[in-house]
Amino acid sequence: MSKKVKKAVLPVAGFGTRFLPATKSSSKEMLPLVDKPLIHYAVEDAIEAGVEQIIFVTGRGKRAIEDYFDISFELEYHLKYQGKEDLIEELRKISDMADFVYIRQKEPKGLGHAVLRAKDVVGDEPFAVILADDVIEAQKSGTAQLVEVYNRYHCSVIGLEVVKPEDVSNYGIVAGKEVEKNLFRLETFVEKPKKEEAPGNTAIIGRYIFTPAIFDELQKTAVGRGGEIQLTDAIASLSKKEVIYGKVLEGNRFDCGSKMGFLKATVEFALKDKQINGEFKNYLHEVIGC
Numbered sequence: 001m002s003k004k005v006k007k008a009v010l011p012v013a014g015f016g017t018r019f020l021p022a023t024k025s026s027s028k029e030m031l032p033l034v035d036k037p038l039i040h041y042a043v044e045d046a047i048e049a050g051v052e053q054i055i056f057v058t059g060r061g062k063r064a065i066e067d068y069f070d071i072s073f074e075l076e077y078h079l080k081y082q083g084k085e086d087l088i089e090e091l092r093k094i095s096d097m098a099d100f101v102y103i104r105q106k107e108p109k110g111l112g113h114a115v116l117r118a119k120d121v122v123g124d125e126p127f128a129v130i131l132a133d134d135v136i137e138a139q140k141s142g143t144a145q146l147v148e149v150y151n152r153y154h155c156s157v158i159g160l161e162v163v164k165p166e167d168v169s170n171y172g173i174v175a176g177k178e179v180e181k182n183l184f185r186l187e188t189f190v191e192k193p194k195k196e197e198a199p200g201n202t203a204i205i206g207r208y209i210f211t212p213a214i215f216d217e218l219q220k221t222a223v224g225r226g227g228e229i230q231l232t233d234a235i236a237s238l239s240k241k242e243v244i245y246g247k248v249l250e251g252n253r254f255d256c257g258s259k260m261g262f263l264k265a266t267v268e269f270a271l272k273d274k275q276i277n278g279e280f281k282n283y284l285h286e287v288i289g290c
């Protein structure tokens with residue numbers, strides 16, 4: 001019987017330069033959408049798919065992520081003193097979400113390099129990769145949608161979205177044959193091509209399921225676009241040996257690695273927040289005047 005997806009690798013070592021100076025001394029993954037940091041949504045995305053172990057690939061200045069998923073004795077002591085036991089329980093749920101493992105990526109050599117750092121902890125198992133920048137709001141989490149495909153075919157599966165042709169240079173772009181609605185058998189993979197050179201406008205978004213064979217390809221992958229070891233290049237070599245599927249994900253995706261995407265997500269999540277949505281809607285009417 002084929003193994004289940006129980007592990008997820010979350011690369012979080014990036015500098016978050018698009019959010020400087022906010023990210024000068026803290027991690028971009030800790031930027032909140034209303035009251036939960038981006039990284040919390042990414043972990044929830046994994047847990048909904050049945051993942052039990054979260055492997056963070058971290059770097060310098062990322063201690064806040066470790067502290068977030070740990071127990072905070074001082075804070076709990078303080079809340080107990082204030083009689084806020086319910087809040088303590090809420091916070092405990094965060095550290096109980098999964099088994100958390102931390103690996104350091106000593107140098108920023110790219111997404112492919114970060115994923116390769118998790119090789120020994122993942123071992124000989126299928127695993128998910130989740131990029132916390134991409135927040136997906138859907139009935140079923142992005143990772144869970146991919147795991148469904150993995151459980152049918154036992155092949156690597158990549159999350160996709162059709163993007164505007166002018167945006168292709170921001171993404172890994174793929175092409176292949178549609179085998180059923182929104183499910184592709186992928187053949188071509190290009191990391192951030194120019195618009196004129198792109199094989200289409202179907203983009204990779206930050207959700208992947210891999211067979212462990214990706215690690216051999218990553219080990220052989222040379223430095224690519226931007227002087228970094230690109231995960232997309234390793235996927236392209238893997239596709240010569242194994243079938244790779246791509247699934248256009250259902251739901252709304254927010255690119256929270258960009259200011260506009262982050263602001264859109266903030267507005268959407270605030271409008272859905274039971275505590276503040278009414279007041280927030282009134283405020284928006286006041287500001288925009290409609």
Ligand code: G1P
Nearest residue numbers: 111134170171172204205206232
């Ligand atoms: C990474 C990948 C790219 C993918 C994108 C999705 O790029 O390299 O293939 O399309 O994530 O968000 P990054 O956004 O980290 O530059």
